[in-house]
Structure formats: C-alpha cells, structure tokens
Amino acid sequence: MADMHALVRLMREVEDQLASCMRCGMCQSVCPLYATTGREADVARGKLALLDGLLREMFDRPDSVRERLDRCLLCGSCQAGCPSGVRVMDIFIKARAILAGFSGLSFSQKMIFKGMLAHPALFDQLTFWSSRFQKLLTRPVNEMLGTSCARVMSPLIGDRHFKPLADRPFHHEVPFLDTPAGRSGRKVAFFVGCLLDKIFPKVAGDVVTVLEKAGVGLLIPQGQACCGIPALSAGDTQTFQRLLRHNLERFPVDDFDYLVTACATCTSTIKKLWPLMAEKEDAGTRRRVARIAEKTLDISQFLIDEHLLTDVPSVGRASKPAEVTYHDPCHLKKSLGVSVQPRAVLNAIEGIRFVEMEGADQCCGMGGSFNIKYYDISRDIGERKRRAIQASQCSVVATSCPACMMQISDVLSRGGDPVRVRHVIELLAECWKDNDNYPSTH
Amino acid sequence: MVNAAIVKQLKELVGVQNVFDNKADRVTYAYDAAVLEPQLPAVVVRPENSEVLGRVVAFCNQERLSVTVRGAGTNLSGGTIPQLGGVVLLTNGLNRILEINSEDMYAVVQPGVITAQLAAAVEAKGLFYPPDPGSQAVSTLGGNVAENAGGLRGLKYGVTADYVMGLRFYDVEGNLIKTGSRTVKCATGYNLKALMIGSEGTLGVLDEIILKLIPPPRARKSMLAVFDQMERASQTVAAIIAHHIVPATLEFLDNFTIRAVEDFSHAGLPVEAAAILLVEVDGHPGQVAEESEQVEAILKQMGAKDIQVARDDAQRDRIWAARRSALSALAKLKPTVVLEDATVPRSKIPAMVHALQDIARRFDLAIGTFGHAGDGNLHPTILTDKRDKGEWQRVEAAIEAIFDEALALGGTLSGEHGTGLAKAGFLKKETGQGAILLSRRIKSALDPNHILNPGKIIGA
Secondary structure (H helix, E strand, O other): OOOHHHHHHHHHHHHHHHHOOOOOOHHHHOOHHHHHHOOHHHOHHHHHHHHHHHHOOOOOOOHHHHHHHHOOOOOOHHHHHOOOOOOHHHHHHHHHHHHHHHHOOOHHHHHHHHHHHOOHHHHHHHHHHHHHHHHHHEEEEEOOOOEEEEOOOOOOOOOOOEOOOOOOOHHHHOOOEEOOOOOOOOEEEEOOOHHHHHOOHHHHHHHHHHHHHOOOEEEEOOOOOOOOHHHHHOOOHHHHHHHHHHHHHHOOHHHOOEEEEOOHHHHHHHHHHHHHHHHHOOHHHHHHHHHHHHHEEEHHHHHHHOOHHHHOOOOOEEEEEEEEEEOOOHHHHHHHOOOHHHHHHHHHOEEEEEOOOOOOOOOOOOOOHHHHHOHHHHHHHHHHHHHHHHHHOOOEEEEOOHHHHHHHHHHHHHHOOOOEEEEHHHHHHHHHHOOOOOOOOO | OOOHHHHHHHHHHHOHHHEEOOHHHHHOOOOOOOOOOOOOOOEEEOOOOHHHHHHHHHHHHHOOOOEEEEOOOOOOOOOOOOOOOOEEEEOOOOOOEEEEEOOOOEEEEOOOOEHHHHHHHHHHOOOEOOOOOOOOOOOEHHHHHHHOOOOOOHHHHOOHHHHEEEEEEEOOOOOEEEEEOOOOOOOOOOOHHHHHOOOOOOOOEEEEEEEEOEOOOOEEEEEEEEEOOHHHHHHHHHHHHHOOOOOOEEEEEEHHHHHHHHHHHOOOOOOOOOEEEEEEEEEOHHHHHHHHHHHHHHHHHOOOOEEEEOOOHHHHHHHHHHHHOHHHHHHOOOOEEEEOOOEOOHHHHHHHHHHHHHHHHHOOOEEEEEEEHHHOEEEEEEEEOOOOHHHHHHHHHHHHHHHHHHHHOOOEOOOOOOOOOOOHHHHHHHHHHHHHHHHHHHHHHHOOOOOEOOOOOOOO
16 A cells, blocks of 8 residues: 555645635536536535545555546636636646656656656657658548548557658757847747647747747757647656746856747746746746746747737738637736737738637647547537637637647547648748738848 | 545446545645635545436445535535545536426526526526526536525525425435425425534535426615615615515625725725615515515614615616626735624614624624625625734634624524535534534434534534
C-alpha cells in the first residue's frame, strides 16, 4: 500500500486553495465535459471534492483520484465562471504534479516527455524524420482542410482526420532572425511553439510577414523549446523545469519589448503557468519569468492593443471575400480574457463579413492529450462546435490556436463540411500579400 | 445493505454504464452546497427513463435501501446529502422537456430538466416561467419542486409552488401516482401535489412535472436608491409595500455587501452608503410608468441620497450586475460561506436588519446581508473558515440566534432553501411538536420502511 501520509503532506500545498470551493456547483453550467457526460467526477466541484478526499485520507491509493483528475480538458471554463474565485487550474496543475511525483509517470509518458520533449534538438529531428515516413502510413483525405487519415488500421490514429506533420518545419525555413525595431519602434520576440513549427509552419511564416509589414523588429532565437504544457499537464515538473530553463536562456528578456505567440495555449502557459511553477526557483529566475510573462501577448492582442493595424494603411481586401466566424480558444478567452482583439483583426480586413457563431467560446474539446486519451468524448464535444459552425453558414472558421485548428479540422473533415479552418493571422497575412500597395518593411 | 449482489441487480435494472460504485465516484455524490459533513453513499444510479425510475424505487424499498434523489446537488440545507451507505438516485438521465403548450400555457418536464434551460425554451415561445432561484443555471426543476425554490421574483410572481399545476410521482412501492392536471382549476381528490412540493424527496420520487406558464411582462423599469442609514432603507421597503405597490423585485444590499461587490467588480457603487435598494417594476407600459413614478416619489420622501433610474437595457444590466455578483463577491472574502434565508413578514424587515447587525457584533462575525427584502427573505451571509474551530462555534451560535430572531418576529427558518438536515433540529421551534408528530405519521404511512431521504425535515 502506498504511503498515503506522505502524499497528504505533499497535498497540503493546495489545501488552502481547496478550502475556497463552497460546492455551489455553478461549474456544471460551463464545463464542456460535464455537459457531455453528466458525471460529477468530470466537473471541477467533483474533482476538488476528490482532492479533498485525498487530504482527508479517504483513499488507500491515489490511482482512482488521479485517473479522474486527468480526465479534464484544462480549458479553465470553471475557473473563469467560479463565484468563489477558486483557482481551479492552479490546483489541478499542482495536484497533477504532486500525484505524478508520487506515483510516477507511465512508460509512454516517460518516453515522450523525458526522452524526447525535454531534448528540443532531438525532438526536432525525430519529428522531421516522422514527417518523411508518415505518408507511408497515412493518406490525404480532405484537400481543402488538409487533413489525413490512416491507410491501415492504427490504434493511435483510429478514424481521426488529422493534420499531418509538415514536410519542412518552420525552423528549417527560418532558423534564426534578429531585425531591429522598424518604424513601429517596437521589437518583439516570436515564441513559435511546437504545433506552429511542426504542423502549421505556414502560420508561423504569416506571423513573420505580418510583423514585418507592421514595421516591427523580430527576434526568433535558434533552438526554441516547447512551452512545457504537455509535460506539465501530465505532472512531469522535471521536464517542465528543464524546458523553462532552456527557453529562458534563449529569450533574453531585455532584448525585446514583447514576446508574441500565435498559439493560445503557449500564451496562456507562459503568462500563467511559468510564474506559477517558477515559485520554487531562485529569485533571479523568478524575476525573469515574471518579466517574460508580463511581456507575453497573443499576436492579435499585440497588433490591436499597440494600434499597429490602424497605422498601416495597406490592410486591404481579403483575397477571397468570405463570411468568417471565430472560435474563442479557451486558453485565450477564459484564461487571459482576450476575445475582442482577434475579432478586431478580422473586422479590419475589408472583404470579410464577420459572423458571430452561437457559443463561440465553448470549448472545441481538444484539450491536448485529452484528445488522445478520451477521443470519443473529445469528439462529442467537437461535434457541438461543428454544429455551431454549420449554423453560422460561414465558409471560414478562424481561431487563434493551432490545437483548436487541429480539432476543428478533424470534426469538419469527418463531417465533410465545406468550411476552411484558418488562423486569424493567415487571413491578415494573405490580404496583405495580395495587396501590392503595402509599404516596404524597413 | 448494499452488497455486490445488490449492485449487480441495479446494473441489470439501469445498465452498467449508469451505476457508479467506485469509491472515487461515490465521493463526488456525498455533498451538496450546504456547509455540512459529506456522507458517502454505497452506490449511485442514473435511470434513463420513467419506467426504470419506478423499478429502482421499488427495488430499493424491497431491499430496504435508503434513497436520496439528486438533481444538480445545489441544495443549501443538506437535502441532497445521502445517508451513509445509501443509494443516490440521479435525475440527470431524465432531462427532457416533454411539452411546451402555448395555447394552454403550461409545460411538462422530466425532473432533471435544468431551470434556466426551461426558462429559455419557454421564452423562445413567447412565454414566461418566473421562478429564478440563484442556482437556476444548474438547478433542476425536480429539485426546485422538491425544495419549493424561490428566487428574486418571489415578491410579485411567487415561488415554485405557485407554478406547479400537476405532478406524476412514484410512491415508495413504485406505483405511479398522478395528482393535479393540465387545467387551471382542479378540485378532485386530496391535493397530493401540495404534499409533494417541498417534501424534499421524503414522500415519493418525482417523475413528471406540469408547470404553469404566463405571458411575459411587456415593460419593466429598474431603479437603484442609495441610503446613508440602514434603518431608512429597510423602512422604505416597508413603505413601498404599505403603498400597495408590488414590484417584480425589491432587493437590498447592506454596506458590507456593497463594499465587497465594489472591491470585486468596480461597478461604481457608493462604498460609503449604508444600504442600497434595487427596485424593478414590470407589467403593462402604462402601469410601469405610473408605478415607477410612485416608487421614485416614495424613495425621495424616505430620504434616499441618490436615485438612479435605468434608461435602457444597458443601464438596467449594470444595476442588476451588482446584485447578481453579491454572493460571489462575499464568497471570495473567506473560504466558508454560510448562506442563511430566515424570512420575516415584510413589515418586520427593519427590525430583522437591526437584529442581524446586533448578532454580527455579539458573536464577532463578518455578516454581509443582502436579499429579497420585498418578500421579507433576507440572506444574512456569514463569512468564516470552517477549519477555525473557535470561530465555527460562534457561527453555529449566531445561526441559532438568527433563527430565534426570525421566529420572534413572526417569521420562518427558511424562505426558500428548505429544512433538509441543517434546520431539521430547529423545526420544532417554528411549528411545535404537533406538526412534527403529524408529519411523522404521514411519513410512516407513505414510506413505512423510512427509505426515502431519511433524516431530512422531520429528523430520523
């Protein structure tokens, strides 16, 4: 039997935060998972009660609690709407770390996080070679959405319509960039993130295009690593700390005004979870993390809040005038309160008619590894999003997160819907590219 | 007692996927929103149709297993905390709106339908279901009926009981009982539906509910009035009622609550104000214009320092945002929130507010008071940390003092949260022993094995 007393001692770290849940149950009204399953263990109140149960030594083993704690999209809807202001995400992330530290990671988690993700150069090589071989096992299924499916039965792929690894990752195209602040007078560091680098390099290229057109100086350091969220959500704090230190070295905080990303999850991780998990680091590291977090912005937020789109006269016509709707990534709207700016970018593009979909801020059901572990539930949640997109009657759904793009592409592709999934920045970059009048960069 | 054989039979009844017997799942059905100790049930079942619901009830009676029916588990008096080792019966597998009849203005629902979802569906058909308990975004109509839930609109529109036209429920043996009807008038038989409303799952298990709908008000007007004396504000509530004006809502926030809301939402509330009254009149446009003028005059006459009248929906929303965030603003101040709902005749509001201030001082506790002043239903909210044993003893003593005060003023222990476990021990003070003994005789007749939500309302 596990030494539960030791676990209880570790859990004391979250005890005060746990006590602030008054069990009102209001999280039931916003949890995408609970809406699908109706099980109390799936909603925040139930999970907090389970952690409370661990503290009260109600369990001989932590496994069943850990399993239920892991069954969560980490979308943060509950925290955003919590009447008592319970810091649900902080509690869940810390509890996952405590439980993983106590019970250990699974073999595949160890392989992926410690063996691969923690070593950015090796991770890059492995995914590059995988991109060479993936065509042997998969075939394109939807040209418009760019999705693929399995050629042969595969337990990992199942019947997913997934976005394949790109032929060339972004860091092969642009391994390094350091340009001075242009006429905007601002210089930003671009945190690319794994999904943009390896699956959506075009979006990363579009971020560079847009920032260049807006007269913004760019720093893209060589050898960036993952933001750490996959490791952290599995409770692997060691790999997370390693990635954090690696990234801190590559992004010298004095060298840029802002750090931008085009991935909602990276933005939220850097702003919220880096400081949370750096609590035990030395004072210097904590200070650096705090400063980076403060400087971190979503790309649309940066463009709008810094008034860079009004400064640029060339924001012209979308190449193909279209009705566009927008999906709010949870990690932007619920975690950071960013929802106005991406819409403002879309509205700034002439030739786009923006249509608000029903439940634009309802989770798409991706949830990172949640999609891998609980594909059926993830798909059910995704179906709701698909119906909302269909009802909007738009030909394009834009969003601000590559993970959401993968999930929405999967549900639309399997449904055979004629709707394109685009990053907001892609649409902006394209209208700029199609417009010959844009001013020269520097 | 629940054993492996029982669990197996339950699985045969409701399907394997609808029985939760893993301890980790059971822990998540051991509590509700009341500040009481959780009690671990032995098994949790979720019937997905009416017939199976009846069979589960009959089975539990036959096996002498205690049954606690659970909707969203938002009860504030412990009504959905199960008996240790008992069965929890979930209603969220029975969550269909069966009919919305515009012609005859009623709706038929299963017990697991969420209150706000029915209200929205009804609104889409141009009708109105007024009861709006604070938990309406998650609470179920079965729970609302079983607890006779109230809400902000109680003053003019009444509470859940005023909208129940008929019920279908299973008695403890699993017989389906029909009471009331789809007609406005119904004078046949005992009024069993009245017995079921507010019975907290102790007499039968709801299967279908027929709810009255009404046409929505065509106009409404909201006002906010600031007072620099608490007494003035509470006297104003009594004055509005004395003038025979019945606003849709008439809400009250004390200084403690105002400061908490302002710290939390920066809505521009006057933090130095002793109290704020929020008033909304609704109805025919002519009536709304006339009544809002009258209310404004009364507010002035009673010495309101500042009166804001909402000119449009945006201003109206701003006014009500303050009230809506009252509980969450208070809840953020301390880990444990004890939300009481002792209620007094409306004319006694000034005396009750005075008494609550005195109780806060006497027991050295932080008590924010807000609530439905217009119907005499205040929510003194005690902010504490249950882990602080010394303070918790003072909290328990203060709760008893609040009860005593409400009863001394001719009021009741609970306006809308129900008796449950939390107030069962105090019920005698309000009703006397006679009513409890009669209630126990009714209980024994309808539930001879005492398996239906034992311990609630009338004790064990």
